[in-house]
Amino acid sequence: MRNHLRGALLSSMIAILFTVFLGAGAQPPGRGRGPAGPPQPTPRLADGTPNLGRVAGEKGVWNVPYITNMGERIVEEDGKTHVEKNPPAFGRRGGGAPLGGGEGTGGGGRGGSKAEPQVPFQPWAAAVYDYNSKNQSKYDPEGYCLPPGGPRLMATPYPMEIIQLPEQKRIIMIFEGATHIWREIYMDGRPHPQGDDLNPTYLGHSVGRWEGETLVVDVVGFNEQTWVDYFGHPHTDMLHVVEKYARPNKNTLAYEATFDDPGAYTKPFTVRWTINWNPTGELTEYICQENNKYLQRLTDDFGQPIFGKRP
Amino acid sequence: MKAKIAAFSAVVGLVIATPAVIAHHSFAAEFDANKPLNLKGIVTKIEWANPHTYFYMDVTGADGKVTNWGMEMGSPNGLMRQGWTRNTLHVGDEVSVEGAQAKDGANVGNARAVTLSATGKRLFAASSQTEPPSR
Numbered sequence: 001m002r003n004h005l006r007g008a009l010l011s012s013m014i015a016i017l018f019t020v021f022l023g024a025g026a027q028p029p030g031r032g033r034g035p036a037g038p039p040q041p042t043p044r045l046a047d048g049t050p051n052l053g054r055v056a057g058e059k060g061v062w063n064v065p066y067i068t069n070m071g072e073r074i075v076e077e078d079g080k081t082h083v084e085k086n087p088p089a090f091g092r093r094g095g096g097a098p099l100g101g102g103e104g105t106g107g108g109g110r111g112g113s114k115a116e117p118q119v120p121f122q123p124w125a126a127a128v129y130d131y132n133s134k135n136q137s138k139y140d141p142e143g144y145c146l147p148p149g150g151p152r153l154m155a156t157p158y159p160m161e162i163i164q165l166p167e168q169k170r171i172i173m174i175f176e177g178a179t180h181i182w183r184e185i186y187m188d189g190r191p192h193p194q195g196d197d198l199n200p201t202y203l204g205h206s207v208g209r210w211e212g213e214t215l216v217v218d219v220v221g222f223n224e225q226t227w228v229d230y231f232g233h234p235h236t237d238m239l240h241v242v243e244k245y246a247r248p249n250k251n252t253l254a255y256e257a258t259f260d261d262p263g264a265y266t267k268p269f270t271v272r273w274t275i276n277w278n279p280t281g282e283l284t285e286y287i288c289q290e291n292n293k294y295l296q297r298l299t300d301d302f303g304q305p306i307f308g309k310r311p
Numbered sequence: 312m313k314a315k316i317a318a319f320s321a322v323v324g325l326v327i328a329t330p331a332v333i334a335h336h337s338f339a340a341e342f343d344a345n346k347p348l349n350l351k352g353i354v355t356k357i358e359w360a361n362p363h364t365y366f367y368m369d370v371t372g373a374d375g376k377v378t379n380w381g382m383e384m385g386s387p388n389g390l391m392r393q394g395w396t397r398n399t400l401h402v403g404d405e406v407s408v409e410g411a412q413a414k415d416g417a418n419v420g421n422a423r424a425v426t427l428s429a430t431g432k433r434l435f436a437a438s439s440q441t442e443p444p445s446r
Contacts (some may be wrong), residue, residue: 292363293365
């Protein structure tokens with residue numbers, strides 16, 4: 001039996017090492033099915049602009065990671081994020097060591113606002129965040145099949161494609177998951193609409209430009225129906241997001257976003273992570289609204305059904 | 312025995328490393344990771360649909376009493392990336408399920424993995440549970 005235990009321990013260690021290797025940012029493209037060897041160069045369009053999508057004749061999608069807490073992805077004063085300073089531990093996905101002591105399940109620590117000094121909460125935003133932590137994101141709009149807004153598009157783990165249409169001066173992003181949505185980025189130099197012409201929407205109004213190798217997208221006009229992330233950081237319709245997209249090699253999309261929301265936070269903050277290319281992937285259909293039993297089972301803080309009767 | 316434990320450990324590693332988790336709603340709001348389920352039963356109904364595929368199974372208890380359980384899995388797109396098709400499960404199949412029970416104690420669970428008794432094939436269920444219950 002002792003030998004058996006030793007064998008079990010050894011194989012567990014192997015499993016742990018395997019997991020750590022996969023989880024430590026050394027994730028090979030295409031969930032391990034991709035080509036080995038040195039990174040391939042950045043693909044480019046005919047005019048030399050970085051190609052953020054597929055190469056003609058090939059498949060491929062961006063494997064959007066599951067970032068549950070953007071507080072862990074904020075670039076702090078030392079220039080690093082919490083996750084970069086605390087590499088993912090065994091058994092956790094999509095983040096480093098949990099902030100706030102690791103209470104709770106299904107996404108790591110839920111220490112609330114007090115555990116996130118790097119998030120410049122206004123008092124009301126901290127209180128809302130604490131409430132969302134306490135109820136374990138029960139009222140997350142994505143659970144109702146509503147779309148993510150802003151950078152959470154790049155943190156909801158379904159595949160995504162970027163399609164550049166330079167002759168039409170626009171870029172389209174299509175998202176398989178989180179309600180099968182698309183997003184249009186105007187590249188024709190237009191300004192954002194002003195006043196009531198700027199209609200608040202889930203995804204906001206996006207205008208983009210190239211700064212060297214980086215696509216910079218400026219987004220305003222968000223409604224208040226979305227959360228910043230799964231953990232439930234709130235935002236207001238004053239939110240202004242500036243996103244930066246770069247493809248330093250074929251397999252990597254470097255993503256960075258600055259949140260400036262004077263309605264909820266005392267100063268701007270910037271988050272970043274990378275998104276891996278899956279060279280064999282293609283988008284499939286996902287219609288979230290089809291049969292969402294979560295809504296039927298959802299009860300409020302007093303145990304009463306929120307949507308209709310329980311099945 | 313040794314081989315079994317080794318295989319189990321490797322499988323645990325794979326479960327954690329599999330990146331194709333589908334996140335739709337809060338796992339923790341509906342299920343309790345501290346109520347692990349290991350059920351064997353006969354499939355009675357299958358709902359191959361978004362955002363979660365459900366199947367129902369009759370589980371016979373030690374006392375002979377039959378209870379019907381509903382098991383939540385990932386969406387069809389997530390399941391197909393894990394090797395499932397809409398015909399992987401059939402009504403009448405015997406299956407073993409590893410997962411977690413609903414917080415409210417209802418006979419509802421979130422399946423992490425399903426093993427078909429007829430073939431022994433173990434399939435991951437694209438669960439929204441991101442951590443093993445034993446963490």
